[in-house]
Amino acid sequence: MSTTPAATQDLLITPHVTQDDLIIHAHRGASDRLVLCFTGIGVEPDQVPGIEFARTATANGRDNVLFIIDPKRTWLNGSELIEQIVEHVSLFAREVDAQEIVTLGHSMGGYSALLIAKFLPVKSAVGLAPQFSVHPEVADDDPRWRDYRDRIAEHRIRDLSDYLTEETTYHVFHGSHGRERPQRDRFPKFPSLYHMIMPKTVHNVPQRMKRFGIMDQIIQLSFDNRVKQVRLLMAEKMGAARRDMNKYPALAPSSEVSS
Numbered sequence: 001m002s003t004t005p006a007a008t009q010d011l012l013i014t015p016h017v018t019q020d021d022l023i024i025h026a027h028r029g030a031s032d033r034l035v036l037c038f039t040g041i042g043v044e045p046d047q048v049p050g051i052e053f054a055r056t057a058t059a060n061g062r063d064n065v066l067f068i069i070d071p072k073r074t075w076l077n078g079s080e081l082i083e084q085i086v087e088h089v090s091l092f093a094r095e096v097d098a099q100e101i102v103t104l105g106h107s108m109g110g111y112s113a114l115l116i117a118k119f120l121p122v123k124s125a126v127g128l129a130p131q132f133s134v135h136p137e138v139a140d141d142d143p144r145w146r147d148y149r150d151r152i153a154e155h156r157i158r159d160l161s162d163y164l165t166e167e168t169t170y171h172v173f174h175g176s177h178g179r180e181r182p183q184r185d186r187f188p189k190f191p192s193l194y195h196m197i198m199p200k201t202v203h204n205v206p207q208r209m210k211r212f213g214i215m216d217q218i219i220q221l222s223f224d225n226r227v228k229q230v231r232l233l234m235a236e237k238m239g240a241a242r243r244d245m246n247k248y249p250a251l252a253p254s255s256e257v258s259s
Contacts, residue, residue, distance in 0.1 A: 011054055011061055017088055021078050023069040024088055025051055027058050033223070034098035035065040036089060036122075038105035038112035041073050041148060049073075053206075056216050057104055064096045068112070073148040075134045076112050077156045086119050102223045106206050107131065108145075110172075114160055117168040126171045126222045129205040132186040133159035140254040142182035144203075159186070159253075166192050171222035171230065174243075175201030175208075185251035187243075194227050195243040196234055212237045 017024035037057040042049030048071045057065045068085060076082055093101065103113035103125045110130030117125045133139045134149045138159045157163070164170065170193040174184040179202055187195055201208045209215035214237050221230045234240035251257070 011058060013051065013054065013065075013067065016066065016092070021070075021072055021074075021081060022084055023048065023071055024085075025067040025069075026092065027054075027061070027063075027065040027067075028096060029058060029061060029063040029065070031059075031063045032097060032099040033063045034089075034093050034096060034101045035063050035223075036101065036103040036113065036116065036120075037065055037067050038103065038109035038116075039067065039069045040105065040107040040109040041145060045147070052106065052109065053104060053219075056219050059220065064092075064098060066092055070108070070112065072151075073108065073145075074152050075108055075131065075149075075157070076115055077134075077152050077154065079154070082116070082119055082156075085116065089120055102126070104128075104219060104223075105130070107203065111160070114170055114172070115157065115163050117170070118163040118165055122168045124169045124171060124223050124225050126173075126219060128173050128209075129175065129180065129183075129203045130172060131183045132161075133157075133183075135159060137255040138253045139182050139186065141257065142254075144179075161188050164188075164190050164193065168192060169225045169227070170194065171227075172196070173198060173205050173209075173218075173240075175203065175205060177202040179203070181248075181251065182254070185248050186253075188250065189245065194230070196231070196240050197243050197248065198234070198238055198240045208238070214238075 013027045016026040035057045039049045051067045100123045105113035106128040110127030114125045114127045135155050135158045172195045
């Protein structure tokens with residue numbers, strides 16, 4: 001088990017679920033918002049990923065948060081994993097009398113934050129450099145994380161396109177670097193999906209937001225679905241812009257792309 005990050009040590013975050021295939025930590029705040037914060041793959045392959053975005057997700061302790069970890073790194077393809085998450089979230093939401101649910105995550109966590117909105121009443125979902133798919137027929141041209149992806153026993157989820165819902169507003173942030181193309185450019189146009197592209201950025205979207213001093217503000221504006229304010233702030237501070245489909249055209253599944 002990874003150690004508790006320093007940023008969480010003065011926040012009360014307690015174990016909530018501990019299983020081989022699912023770990024959840026909980027923070028109880030004073031608001032009526034519940035944040036689902038999904039963890040990415042982590043740094044050390046032989047360690048369970050730790051809690052991420054503790055201060056940002058809790059708004060310095062104000063909001064209720066469930067920190068959700070997929071320790072086997074299945075991108076929620078694990079057997080009954082989504083169903084378990086939905087059950088635990090629904091029970092906790094009733095316990096804290098949550099009036100709204102929002103989600104957040106980076107990379108695999110961002111993918112999970114977007115995906116879970118199909119199964120829960122999520123107001124806004126925020127994905128920082130999320131994958132669109134880890135299915136071998138869709139994103140086999142993305143060599144990253146292959147060791148983890150190859151261990152997925154059954155791909156229950158082909159890609160995110162079938163899991164987007166107009167009841168949720170999606171805030172997706174990607175870097176402009178070509179390395180992001182196999183995931184970034186497969187995101188479809190969708191009425192309630194707002195896709196921002198950050199210049200001079202690879203997969204390090206949260207680090208770049210932090211460097212410019214706007215990450216917490218961008219996340220909170222996104223949670224509140226303040227789309228225009230997000231766009232203006234990112235344009236002013238980072239030169240970011242909403243995805244231009246001429247510059248970043250839709251990319252077909254890897255099985256249909258000639259080598």
